[in-house]
Amino acid sequence: MRVTTADRFAPAPGTFVEYRPESGPGEPSPIPPSFNQAVHLAGGGNIWLAAVFDVPGPVDHERLAAAYLALIARHGTLRSSFAPGPVRLRHPVPAVLHRLPGVPVAALPGLLDERCGAFGHPSYLLGVIDRPDVATVLCAFDHAHVDGYSIALVIDDLRRLYDGETLTPTGDFLDHCAEQALLEVAPDDPRLRGWRAFFGSGGARPPEFPLDLGVAPGETAPQAVELRTLLDGPGADAFDEWCRELGARPFAGALAALAHATHLGGGPDRLRLVFPMHTRHDERWRAALGWFTTNVPVEIPALPDPAAATRTSSAAVRAAIPLGTLPLGAVLPHLGGLALRRGDIFMVSWIDYRTLPGADAIGARHISAAGRADDAQFWFSRTDSGLALRIRYPDTGTARATVARLTDDLARALTERSRLLTRT
Numbered sequence: 001m002r003v004t005t006a007d008r009f010a011p012a013p014g015t016f017v018e019y020r021p022e023s024g025p026g027e028p029s030p031i032p033p034s035f036n037q038a039v040h041l042a043g044g045g046n047i048w049l050a051a052v053f054d055v056p057g058p059v060d061h062e063r064l065a066a067a068y069l070a071l072i073a074r075h076g077t078l079r080s081s082f083a084p085g086p087v088r089l090r091h092p093v094p095a096v097l098h099r100l101p102g103v104p105v106a107a108l109p110g111l112l113d114e115r116c117g118a119f120g121h122p123s124y125l126l127g128v129i130d131r132p133d134v135a136t137v138l139c140a141f142d143h144a145h146v147d148g149y150s151i152a153l154v155i156d157d158l159r160r161l162y163d164g165e166t167l168t169p170t171g172d173f174l175d176h177c178a179e180q181a182l183l184e185v186a187p188d189d190p191r192l193r194g195w196r197a198f199f200g201s202g203g204a205r206p207p208e209f210p211l212d213l214g215v216a217p218g219e220t221a222p223q224a225v226e227l228r229t230l231l232d233g234p235g236a237d238a239f240d241e242w243c244r245e246l247g248a249r250p251f252a253g254a255l256a257a258l259a260h261a262t263h264l265g266g267g268p269d270r271l272r273l274v275f276p277m278h279t280r281h282d283e284r285w286r287a288a289l290g291w292f293t294t295n296v297p298v299e300i301p302a303l304p305d306p307a308a309a310t311r312t313s314s315a316a317v318r319a320a321i322p323l324g325t326l327p328l329g330a331v332l333p334h335l336g337g338l339a340l341r342r343g344d345i346f347m348v349s350w351i352d353y354r355t356l357p358g359a360d361a362i363g364a365r366h367i368s369a370a371g372r373a374d375d376a377q378f379w380f381s382r383t384d385s386g387l388a389l390r391i392r393y394p395d396t397g398t399a400r401a402t403v404a405r406l407t408d409d410l411a412r413a414l415t416e417r418s419r420l421l422t423r424t
Helices: 035-043 062-073 103-115 150-163 173-182 192-199 235-245 249-266 308-325 327-335 397-423
Strands: 002-005 014-023 048-056 081-083 089-092 097-099 125-128 135-143 220-233 270-278 293-301 347-350 366-369 378-381 386-394
Touching: 002 220, 002 235, 002 308, 002 378, 002 386, 014 062, 014 103, 014 173, 035 150, 048 103, 048 125, 062 150, 062 397, 089 135, 103 125, 103 135, 103 249, 135 150, 150 347, 150 366, 192 308, 220 235, 220 397, 235 249, 235 397, 249 270, 249 293, 249 347, 249 378, 249 397, 293 308, 293 347, 308 347, 308 397, 386 397
Parallel strands: 002 366, 270 347, 347 378
Antiparallel strands: 014 097, 014 125, 048 135, 048 366, 081 089, 125 135, 220 386, 270 293, 378 386
């Protein structure tokens, strides 16, 4: 699985054929948006995620249309939408998908932004770049309906459905939203102590990337993206093993290296950030599409010794994980609400795609929309090819220099750690 962004996606020439579901008006639903959905809908802008993979060409349009219809029938979030308010609407399974006239691949960027808006139905684009030798299946969804894990699930579902498989039924993300909306957090819940220790009680202001990016609070800039392979396959394997010898997971080791690299660039001696954590704890949600994530705060000391830094980071991450078992929307009132200074949140994500279904598909890619930015966000992706990093940040001269230096220092720190295994 390759992780990239829309401005870096350059498919080979071909004709893009869209499949458009025929769906009537939705019925209002009493299920409120999830916390993530509510924040997303209030933010404006086009934020979508796309799943891409290849099949032998030319594509069998009838089989692919049937696969797309089965995907919509399988996942309730694809039969839901939002109207301003926001009000959740539920839609029936479409009776048919209309195959629209093909357009050049060059038209894709405009179609993605047009089809994947936050409001309206469907808020996704289903289609294929058809070619005689290799066809590229591409489908994109407004972020309200999917997370990163969902992109791998989409690829796995579609390739199996295209091959004629019958899939085992799965849970419905809307049921998850309904259950989450009923959860409350008692004021004396011991897990609140960790949240209060991080934020205090005067409002939860998310941490900001501590190095200068050239944009003040309230300002934004066009998005820039850094894509870097930090470790090749053998190097990443060695780094994983070194972390395990220390009793740590690779994510904790990467956070320790990031804290070190940030400190080298003039940052603080403790890196404050949030990391996404999945909420697919119930078996019902394992194969369901939806935004099944919460954000967890953690503070990582920037220690000079790699082993001590990794052990300390591991302890911090382990202590933070229980905080993510509380629904974020129910936690915030205990902290005085959400106090945002920026539109983006400094976060660091880790996905090991080797463990996800669909990530091994031919040409598998996870593509994110390009937009504007006012803070830095980091996505580590582990594959058989190694450890890669995508950084989204505001495109300013200051930020470009900061991110380039940081990424060099981070790659150097991870490489040094991967080589420690041979000396222990």
